[in-house]
Amino acid sequence: MKLNRRSFIKSAAAGSAIAAAGSIFPGISFAGWQKQEDASGNITWQKAPCRFCGTGCGVLVGMSGDRAVAVKGDPNCSVNKGLCCVKGFHSVQALYGKDRLKKAQVRKNGKMVEVPIAEALDVIADKIKETITKHGKDSVAMYGSGQWTIPDGYVASKLFKGCLGTNNVEANARLCMASAVTGFMTSFGIDEPMGCYEDIEHADVFVTWGNNMAEMHPVLFSRMLASRKRKRDVTIIDFATRTTRSSQASDKSILFKPNTDLAVANAICYEIIRNDWVNWDFVKKHTSFHKGKTNIGYGTEDHFSFKDKPEDISFEEYKTFLQDYTPEKVERISGVSAKDIKYLASLYGDPSKKVTSFWCMGMNQHVRGTWINNLVYNIHLLTGKISTPGNSPFSLTGQPSACGTVREVGTLTHKLPYGVVMKEGARKKAEKIWGLPAGSIDPKPTYHTVEMFRALDRGDIRFMWIQVTNPMITMPNLNRYRDGALKEDRFVVVSDVYPTPTTDVADVILPATMWVEQEGMYGNSERRTQHFDRIVPGPGDTMSDTWQIIEVARRLGFEKQFPWGEDEYIGKIWEEYRQFHDNPKHNMAPYEVLKARSGVQWPFVNGKETRWRFNTKHDPACKKGTDFDFYGKKDGKAWIWARPYEPAAESPDQEYNFWLNTGRVIEHWHTGSMTRRVPVLHNAVPEAYVELNPEDASDLGVVNGEKVKIISRRGSVTMKASINGRGVPPRGMVFVPFFDESYKINEVTLDAFCPISKQPDYKKCAVRLEKA
């Protein structure tokens, strides 16, 4: 590979020498930070959403001169009411890593050379033209991010889908939210949660499905704990495959075998019907029953395709389907006792209790991700516990703008800001708003993310521009996709803020502004759009991702589509984008309102935010004269789906006898390219590790800190064992956090995905272990 960054780690010694001196000479102030010279001592505060997770906390960035010097939680933001987590409190430090990319680089004769950014932009535009001429429009691709700002994603879609006419636009949110989207689309016909975070203060029971919220959505977890403390009779159930911090803080932890959440969800519905806890009035008025294809595959082969075929069924047929899922049968599949299944069902079934379910990657990164989303909605629909304060099936999002930029702007191959490319009406609307001739947008979707990287490997795609994401850490079955990106005749452009394993494979690197170095908007889990100003000047030649795309678009001759000036473009883009959502189901707040407030929820109708969708009392898009209106579906109903239990793509066997599960830790955001440059965060979790069950560790003969080799059919990684550490997997499972580029666990994982959502399953594949 092309760059070596290990040398930076050596320079770290200087930092620790200072820290050591502080303890040798007590009384001499070596305080935790370097003092800003000539500072007035005054701080001014400006609002922004946090850079990191999809919780979307409001922060106040403290400025002294032109430097960000402090953070506090934004007390005006209803998400977090002044609290943050350790990442948010130290977020501004992520701007100041010494190795910030400040200059553009272009590969010349095999070596990366610094060039003026205008030259790099010329190279990119020329390469796009050349590649299209040689290989056709579908040989160039854009791979973006749920950490793109809304304008970033919007201009990417406009340039690629509109101007260039290729649907080769994807974003890393495919890896984190696609199953949530298809779950919503199949159950409700419209994306994003019906509830809002205020559900937390109303709920009596929380069930978290495969979701370690204490580390992944820490501020929401604290809100849940605070509500339990205040109300006292609140119950939190952690339903998961591994014991975590969240399990400790919960009232009960229930462990299930990987992928069997499908069976348990069905068993809960079986029990709800058997005990007649069904809310018949709701079910009759507002739901209909359906089934789809079964044995739907896993997508591990190139060109895999799948199309579901929904069929209507009756309630009786649904009930018969559930006969396979009695608690006793499911106990044998899932390892969850029939008693616990009945207990869960009784919590959902008790008409006096308001129940909120939370989930995120456990259900989404799942080879039947769409199905398990459907099945949890089934539980809430059968009991009518939905769309009312505290009754909320709540799909949390991982990234700060997976909702805002990927789901709402539609930066996925089949999507447009309004509707899908397959629909003529949606194409026409986009062509009109974008000022393009009819027929500019291709009606056929091309590649979803995994298939897009396969196409790069095969040579169907020759040019790829990657922004705000680090796929050379995060792609499953990584070896194949890295080798593919490095092949001759592949041209990779990477826009980022620090060197990463992805900039290592780049032919052009563009230095990007980060977060509050540019103006933009994010959209969080609860349909909240959050505007931030350019607060800190970006260093060197850095340029916003939006502006990079605009510059290239103009070089390609699309001045008319990208006419804005540098001091106004974000506001102009927002107002243009807003036209796509010109209806009460989706209205977005005007630019001025966004600027003034700490986040605004959509649908924003007649100056009011909608907190509970589909509920006529709260949602002006509902038909009058009914209590609920599930207007996403043509029949006005929410769909209950018969979806069976099917096993994972690869389960442990004789040879590869362990499950491998992967995920995050609270200190690090995704691949750590930002958080590892924050001293407090790196010092707390300096490297990744493999969690083992203590009994498995003793069978293997390893103690804490000894090395273990994790081997799958695709690759291997050797790392230190963590026994009784942050989390404890059950026997037969190991867990590895993926933030550490020195231990690329995705070389081991499998690129199987949910056939409906095309989202890969990072939580399940088979490995064996060796003491190293």
Add this chain to the structure above:
Amino acid sequence: MKEADKILGKVVTGFAAICLTGALLTLPADAAPDIPQGFDSDGEKIFNRFDETPLAAMTGTDGKRTLDVYYELRQYPGSPPRVPHDVPLSFSGDTMKCLSCHGRGGYDVNQNAYAPVTPHPEYESCAQCHVPRRTEELFVETEWQSIEPPRLGRSEMGGSPPPIPHSLQIREDCIACHTGPAAVAEIRVEHGSRGNCRQCHVPMIATEPRKEFTRNN
């Protein structure tokens, strides 16, 4: 050690032993009925804390914890401090384990130190903001800078009560940080027996520009 200090020391240590065992009590007292919570920068907290903290625990001196020690754990004035002591790798964020020392304070033999008291025991997920240091090394050097912490002793007139130099957000409970043996030596008050702190000390945030009064017509 002076004789009086010795006696005080014993009292405080005795108290510490008691509170270490009694730490499982819920900390914040229940709000008086019908009074909404959370107004006046959670001003109620001061009264509750004052009520439940024995005088002896407010007056002990130790002096080991100085402002330098205090700021060494922070990245800017007001940032959540790191955990300075060893935390077993197996620690998985159990609140009660933190609060058994940091809920009401007390002497810890292993640390040979008094435990600082948290000003916000209502937040239960301690490891959400406070993390230990497993290594001194950095991944990459940082160019981070922040401002000097506020100066001390900013009385407006000789001897007048100094204003509160920091924001009250998450740091509303004066008694937790400014009294007792674990209080930072330079900012510990000598008059812990007066429980209505904001009667004399009012916020005048040192890092915000000072606005003089002007009539607006």
